[in-house]
Amino acid sequence: MSKIENLTLEEVMGDRFARYSKSIIQERALPDIRDGLKPVQRRILYAMNKDGNTYDKGFRKSAKSVGNVMGNFHPHGDSSIYEALVRMSQDWKLREPLIEMHGNNGSMDGDPAAAMRYTEARLSRISTEMLRDIDKDTVDWVLNFDDTEYEPTVLPSRFPNLLVNGSTGISAGYATDIPPHNLGEVIDAILYLQKHPQASLDDLMEFVKGPDFPTGGIVQGIDGIKKAYETGHGKIVVRSKTTIEKLRGNKSQIVVTEIPYEVNKAQLVKRMDEIRLNKKIDGIAEVRDQSDREGLSIVIELKRDVDSQGVLNYLFKNTDLQISYSFNMVAINHMRPERLSLKTILTSYLEFQQEIVKKRTKYNLNKAMDRQHIVEGLIKALSILDKVIKTIRASENRKDARDNLVKEYQFSEKQADAIVALQLYRLTNTDVTELEKESQDLSEKIAEYNKILGDDKELNRVLAKELKAIAKEYRNDRKTEIQEKVADIKINTDVIVPDEDVIVLVSHDGYIKRSSIRSFTASSDESGLKDEDYAIFTEKVNARDHLFMFTNKGNLIYRPVFEITDVKWKDTGEHISQTIGLDSDEEIIASYSFTSLKEAGCFLIATDDGYIKRVNFDDLTPGRTYKKHAYTYIKMKAAESRVVSVDFIDDNETKKELLLTSKMGLALRFAIEEVSTYGARTTGVKSMNLKDDDRVANLAIVQEDDVLGFITQRGSFKKLAVSEVSATSRARRGVNILRELKREPHRIVDFTVLKSEDSPLEVITDRRKFHDIIPSDYSLGGRYSNGSFVVDVTTEGTPVIIRQKPEEISLN
Missing domain, CATH: 2.120.10.90 (DNA gyrase/topoisomerase IV, subunit A, C-terminal)
Structure with a gap:
């Protein structure tokens, strides 16, 4: 009979959500600090390795690998497994891809990969370093979901994959964004840390300069990198690598050869072309994507006599040609999610690798000792061969022969088994010599293994040698350029604002608007103002001009003409109080437009209480807060003065x-x-x-x-x-x-x-x-x-x- 419990909804929800959260944090979305893999990635690599689907053999259908993973280790949808497999093969996502794939594995334009029945995959060469020594008791194993076989809880990861390939993921209450790094730099930092455990962040940053994205680009902001490496959280600017090329007839073009990490190239090109079509800036003639198998190339062709640097700066600011990348270095450390510093990641990896070498050495030592024990038994048996043969011939069966050998000559059971299984051709003088040589080799190995296990310096020497070998084999040049400061993007107004005439209206009641000449011509009889309102300023001006509006209470409101709301002439426009707070009885009494903010002249101002002054134009030049605040152009003597x-x-x-x-x-x-x-x-x-x-x-x-x-x-x-x-x-x-x-x-x-x-x-x-x-x-x-x-x-x-x-x- 089932037991019924009375529980509150809060208790049930809290308990269930806590379990669910723990599951997705540990078993789905976040990487392990040791091998830098999420469970699905680990299972894919392990299953393909177990199946012999390695870099030195032929490709196999992706569907077969996905089926193996799903059926044996990962009881989730095939699409999520295949997506993880595809991502590990994309060289614009991973700095060192772990999977090689034949067929369409997607693109930087956001195109999906072909279906798994069409593509073929195998482990990449560097993946063998992730799995090397896995068969030597180096990692812990657990039963799979149906208890039919074992799977590793972590891979040996003989190179620092967490930093090299980075990671991104969102779980309950946690998210991670770890950028890719250069393998050679990270290994150099680990080798330095191995010799100098008290190394400071500055010391480590002598080696790890910053992220090294597979898509290249330029990273700006050493301070952001340093903060991220110190706290696990920081922000940098990633901008595209561009060149400006001169063309005939005073024309030029901007060529983009590298774009920021994880930016969708097709969307970027589309956004830049929309800017051209919508005439957000004047001067772009054409935007085209010329990327091919030789590499990425986006060309922005400009019109004659255009400020190419100004256009480029605008595109940096208003498209994904430049982005902000936020570090959030969260990974599973000792079964718990943690935000990690660079030193913590390197230290954890170093400790993990020391443990791997130790466990492998213990495994090798046990194997060598077992073999030496057998070899010693064989040598002893060959020295009394006639007696051994006589005893075996007198025995009833194999088991009896083994027992008799143990009883009469003090062999161990394992030695006796090996003697009984010995083939006749091995009973030669040559074989005795080989066995003695093998015994000597085993003795040397056992001594070496004991030395490694008994001396941390020796263990670190072995680890350093292996890391150096991996660095030598897989080291490659940095792709991303690091710049110390974030460049200040200054956009010339002439670039943003088209050189065109518009009609601007300012009303007595505080409405302002601009309209195209075409709209004004089509409906000039309708000003769009309320019946009781009237215009105090209606003029044809240039979109690059500057509008000054003066109120009767001594406040100056400034607007670049291009920032005034662009509406149809028959529309009312925006009220100035939408952005700037004015008193209910405050009125605009005068408006002036100027072609520049460097006019020669002054304003003459008179108040109703008998005061007058001149103010130079320069003294009323607007500051940065002009959008939200009015400026005082005269100080009133009394509250009622106007x-x-x-x-x-x-x-x-x-x-x-x-x-x-x-x-x-x-x-x-x-x-x-x-x-x-x-x-x-x-x-x-x-x-x-x-x-x-x-x-x-x-x-x-x-x-x-x-x-x-x-x-x-x-x-x-x-x-x-x-x-x-x-x-x-x-x-x-x-x-x-x-x-x-x-x-x-x-x-x-x-x-x-x-x-x-x-x-x-x-x-x-x-x-x-x-x-x-x-x-x-x-x-x-x-x-x-x-x-x-x-x-x-x-x-x-x-x-x-x-x-x-x-x-x-x-x-x-």
Whole structure:
């Protein structure tokens, strides 16, 4: 009768998952520190060796090897076994492949191998070193899954496979990424460690320079390698090996001959071609894969007069032409997963090999002693041959003969068995001589084996000799170049951004967008803005230009034009607050585009509380954090202060004059030269001596013959000649330009310089109503006139802005 237990789900899940985790950690996904193999790999190598499927014999169908492994040792799916077998044959995955394969065994393009019924395989020559001495009691054995035969728990691994071929795998709670290394370098490090057990990491790195990937490439970052070798965890940069070749007609091409480890070549070529098709960078004419049996070759052909290094840098940064490789050196050590340092791996391997040599020597010693015992019995038998023959002839059978020999001549049972089995032709003088010689040889071997077992120095000498022999036999040149520093990739904007014109719009409510000329032309009647919003900047600019946006609270927002969201013209675009936090009552009041960040000139900035300053263009050049943060371009005197005007003046305009007006109808005119240049985080100097309840309405750069257009809060429009306001100096009160009324006096809300009498003006009210004015319809007013009513404030709202009506954008 079965017993029913009451268990909580937590207990059941915890117990089952712990068992499952232990199983996949130890029996599936992680390599052993000693032979660097996962169980499936070990079983494949052992089964093929047991079957005689070695490098010195013919190839056999892969399906046969997979069947042997699955039927005898590895009770899992045939596909997982075959995939492991195929991977061990791929010379772009393993530094020293352990399997040789005939047929399609996959490719660097990620192509799968042909089915196992088509391919043929055998152990590679170096695999014999993995299995050498396995028949001499060098490793422990366990019963297989159905208890029908034994399998090794580890292979003798006479070369340091864990580091040479590396490993990758993911299990429950653990993952491993151990890169391949150069066999000769690793063995040299082990030989040094053998003589200097206290060797430091720097000492070992004199030999093991870093990973040596089968695909070559360039590894950058000694610090990352050192950290990985010290802690088992670190990061390096692996980049492709490339050359830039000059072609006729000022053209060039980038030739890639080695790519980073485990990068899919086909996907890499596809990604680079997508960059060409999508015009992410301008200048790539064609990308083609010219790889053949001679080696890898990817050619990126460039257009005429293209910055080839700039294109290459972009590809390094945006494709797998350069990757980051993270070491995570985890392996099974004493039945437990551990993250390992380089010295721990080398020390464990060295101890394991010492144990292998010791066990092999014990096996050889026992064999030699057993044989010597037999030989001594045979020599003794030959010395009393007549008596031995007489005794055997008098015996009833073989067993009786053996017993009689033991009883009468004090032979051991083993010796007696050997004598009884002796063939007649061996009973010659020659054979006696051979036996005596064999006995002497055995004595020498026994002495040698005892010496090895009794003296660690002798044991290490034997091990060192064998390691040197393996290094001599299989040593090859390093494939991966090591560079000390990670190269800083600088991408020239001219490479990334196509040289093309676009339309950029900045709205009053903070929306920005760019559109292609084609999209603008197709839907120029629809700006995409909300009904109550309006554009404060709409211009044709180059994608390589730079956009500066100034807010009324002293914040500067910078965007390279190519980084502005590219949308259809009839779409709204992105709101600036998506990336930069602005106050709810903060408005963009001015925008300017520039072809470079090295403009000659300065910004003229005025605030409503009567301050003014000039700031050099260089002082407002954006920093690295421009995408997330706005920059302060003026320090406000009070929290309620606002910027009313931002103008860019080049070096030729500094001889002109400024004219400021206040809300209460005062105007002041003085030379620009009176305004000093200050840094970004300053307030500046007094522009106008304001009364306590007065504020600056606006500022304009003027000349003597200019005409100004004013709008008041009552909807009155007035034209006034600049000459009516005499030029004085900065920080004065100014002169009246409105006639003061006792009831409902006019207050200036804004003014602008008229381009011409026929250029229409646009008045915008607080209700977002738009009212057009033709200046020629109105006569010039004197300083004491209040102008003519043009806007019905009761129906349209109070005017807040007067400006030149935006003209159609010239696309020529």
